[in-house]
Amino acid sequence: MSAKRVLVTGAGGFIGHHLVTHLVRAGHWVRGADQKQPEYAASDADEFLTADLRDPANCLAATAGIDEVYHLAADMGGIGYITAERAAIARNNTLMNIGMLDAACASGVSRFLFSSSACVYPHHLQTSADVVPLREDDAWPAQPEEGYGLEKLFCEKMCQYYSSDRGLPTRVVRFHNVYGPLGTYDGGREKAPAAISRKVAGTPDGGEIEVWGDGEQTRSFMYVSDCVEGIYRIMRSDYELPLNLGTDEMVTVNELVDLVAAVAGKTVRRRHDRTKPQGVRGRNSDNSRLREVLGWEPKMTLAEGLRPTYAWIEKQVLATQDAPRPSLVPA
Template structure:
């Protein structure tokens, strides 16, 4: 029988690519999303597939899946600052209640579960590069605390279910990832820079641009997640590309790629914006035999071609408006 996998956050950027991968690998896939930040356009190519089902559901509510379930990948969560600062309570709830519900489902089904954590658990790091042993430098009541602490709680409850209930768990710490199906105006550097270039606007860099990021192409990330799921390693593991670049240099790469002649303008740095971000992927290399293979030049070209192919109205599309009332 085909193995059956549930992927939460399936209509999002990463979730939809994971659905593609598991369909390609011959799994029966259930995609689940409440569409608060996800978009069904990311999944519509899978709707005719006999091995794909979609459940429109909020994972902070009780999750019912009939029949056997072999794997759960919990990727439901706002992932960009523009989202989690507008919907802070939902962000906390999906990290806490949503993870709790997914773990409970894994326990009931005897399924292996992989949960999506993030490099944000390291906060504004005092250690560089960041290894899994670093505990982080996080302000729980700061502007990014709702996302940072949601993911730190996600890791804690996952390990508790592993230790106390013997649930078969995996934890991936995802560093900056990019590729097709990102939203142009989600507040993250790469889609923001490309969106501004497409619209002929000046590219906005916060601070002096000396802060660094390390960008991983989505196919590399999906490969790392797939290997982690099928491995025997239960502790957090970094998946990302250690090729570090300053945001000023990155903006210049985007300008060169797009052939645009707009300027780079500098604005004040948001509070608690991480100054450095680079994964130590020693564990991924040794345990999973994984490392990224797509160069930034190749990945940026593919991503730019995707964004450029979108209807021009998508270039100007504003972020989703969320409910003002948060329960």
């Protein structure tokens, strides 16, 4: 495959940062764009544009001279953040997404990948912990997660319209909960694997941690290296409709806590707080179509992926114990 000039938006964030490294290693010239530099490690991008992508002029500057766009920039976080900041999330992401689609057309890019989410799936299909894995076609008729999920579903459709009406080749990827080193682990935007790892790292052997809900809610979690490999494979494919990208290894949150504790070599007691945000009761990915299209699916088990994740978070927690980092969530 010939080397491309590639743009990764959200290159200052968790998945975008790992994706930049993956693309540079694959031989591409990469421009990263984000309103901030990566927090925990320098970017491998050949060029980094620090800019607010809600401004259409910045979207144009980001896409100038670019062959392929991986659009990952988003105002996002775990269930605590996305249920607390619906107006900001829906507004910021809609502005960014439309600006990026217009700029991609104006700059003549040859492919545009949009990072959607499992949060597009209807609430009524996720009311049981023993959930039926979600297939791509389940997204309609729609009843997505308020704010964040609705905005993702809207942009999925915008990709379809920009493809059919304006000739922009698009790819749409629905990520299921992604974790790994260099992911947000504190400040209010963290997701369950990072939050639980931080809590376990900060408690002594035999201690107690707070777990949101009764812990019997279910999810599947995807390690970040599988995520970036999947993104790359989907971009290279000819498939234009939305595709799940996740694992189908479903666990309860209590099982997640036990796995993290085992990696840490600690015994941990769980204190369940049922007043905290819990999101859907159960969620799992049906990977049939992903396997059909790519002949590939994520392979890292949760037990394997938690080892490097926990090791990295434990190191951060120990390093910042005396100097807590500021909250990332607006007051």
